[in-house]
Amino acid sequence: MRRLSFLKATVFGATAFGAEPSALPPAMLADGNAVAAYGVPSPFEADVVRRPSGLLSPALTPLGDLTGTITPSGLCFTRNHAGVPQIDPHAHRLLVHGLVRRPLTFTVADLLRFPAVTRTHFLECAGNGAPGWQQLGATVQFSHGLASNCEWTGAALRDVLEEAGANANATWVLAEGADGDLYERSIPLAAALDGALIVYAQNGERLRPEQGYPLRLLLPGLEGSANVKWLRRLHVTDAPAYSRNETASYARLNRDGTRTIFDLTMDVKSVVTTPSAGQRLAGRGAYEIRGLAWSGHGRIAAVDVTLDDGATWQPAALHDPVLPKAFTRFSMPLRFDGSELRVASRARDDAGRVQPTAAEFAALRGLDATYHVNAIQTWRVAADGAVSLGS
Numbered sequence: 001m002r003r004l005s006f007l008k009a010t011v012f013g014a015t016a017f018g019a020e021p022s023a024l025p026p027a028m029l030a031d032g033n034a035v036a037a038y039g040v041p042s043p044f045e046a047d048v049v050r051r052p053s054g055l056l057s058p059a060l061t062p063l064g065d066l067t068g069t070i071t072p073s074g075l076c077f078t079r080n081h082a083g084v085p086q087i088d089p090h091a092h093r094l095l096v097h098g099l100v101r102r103p104l105t106f107t108v109a110d111l112l113r114f115p116a117v118t119r120t121h122f123l124e125c126a127g128n129g130a131p132g133w134q135q136l137g138a139t140v141q142f143s144h145g146l147a148s149n150c151e152w153t154g155a156a157l158r159d160v161l162e163e164a165g166a167n168a169n170a171t172w173v174l175a176e177g178a179d180g181d182l183y184e185r186s187i188p189l190a191a192a193l194d195g196a197l198i199v200y201a202q203n204g205e206r207l208r209p210e211q212g213y214p215l216r217l218l219l220p221g222l223e224g225s226a227n228v229k230w231l232r233r234l235h236v237t238d239a240p241a242y243s244r245n246e247t248a249s250y251a252r253l254n255r256d257g258t259r260t261i262f263d264l265t266m267d268v269k270s271v272v273t274t275p276s277a278g279q280r281l282a283g284r285g286a287y288e289i290r291g292l293a294w295s296g297h298g299r300i301a302a303v304d305v306t307l308d309d310g311a312t313w314q315p316a317a318l319h320d321p322v323l324p325k326a327f328t329r330f331s332m333p334l335r336f337d338g339s340e341l342r343v344a345s346r347a348r349d350d351a352g353r354v355q356p357t358a359a360e361f362a363a364l365r366g367l368d369a370t371y372h373v374n375a376i377q378t379w380r381v382a383a384d385g386a387v388s389l390g391s
């Protein structure tokens, strides 16, 4: 059994009892409010929102305000090329055709009859960490917030393709969304069969419209843009379609001027969420460094934390559950004594991949790389506890 330790002085910032008035708080003097039919957060949490929130601009997850690993559905980042369509699930159909023995159309109700698979996975836009975001706001929401992590439920894509009898020579599947962008993406069949789901639920309830209601493709570990929302068609083929959103966009520009296409797996990545830019340590004493790590290649194996801009590193604790292709929470105790800190985290996954430093990443991909940015992020903690970007 763990014994209680009796501290000589409080280090977590609590105030001595008796130092504040002890009148009954107002909430104890009257009945409370009625319960809403569908609950929403306290009005005192009104700052914890997606930013920005235009029709077409991506809206980012406030990672610095969240705990644990599951992103609340209403705070999941969202990226929509033509806004959020309103789709009647009773009228919606999913067509599976191409290199199959029997082309089929499925209703949402048909897909609900397949064995239900529930798994937790992150979703990350290929453009997360692109330099432009930090110009809109110097917080972890702008630097890393095009990522979320949900519990998803749906039918295995493999089961649905087998129902239609996909041919042995099929190697690609084109997925099409029912939004105004005529959004379509080619997915290598091998990747599509590796844990891919046609999901209808997110965090225990039906998908939110922003996340693809009533059906979306969920491809664990692959870049967000391949996870086609409002899924209406799967065309099984033996070649990619080279559609606009896999050639003109979401294709990686290399330093030699060539483009890499269909490099879909998101690399190993991590970020410290507290302390992070825009936050402030309230004074000297005890805190906890907290952050998130994830990899599209598998599980997180280790996260190291530095307080001195990479001169020395210490292993952080990984919190259960450490799931493949999912956010993993890490932490490390921090004693802040008023000396300046340069805080950063560096993740390693079970495939042995390690996050590069900003300099290593720039040497490899250039300073203006906009897709698949996974460099180590450093925060500066000033002597007064104020946290800002960069080292």
Ligand SMILES: Nc1nc2c(c(=O)[nH]1)N[C@H]1C(S)=C(S)[C@@H](COP(=O)(O)O)O[C@H]1N2
Pocket: 076, 077, 078, 079, 080, 081, 082, 123, 124, 125, 126, 148, 176, 177, 178, 179, 181, 183, 210, 211, 212, 223, 224, 225, 226, 227, 228, 229, 230
């Ligand atoms: N049909 C359709 N699917 C889509 C998109 C879209 O605009 N239309 N955006 C893609 C992009 S670029 C990303 S990053 C993810 C975002 O998923 P989310 O909005 O659920 O976070 O959806 C992808 N799927």
Ligand SMILES: [Mo]
Pocket: 079, 124, 125, 126, 127, 224, 225
């Ligand atoms: Mo994206």
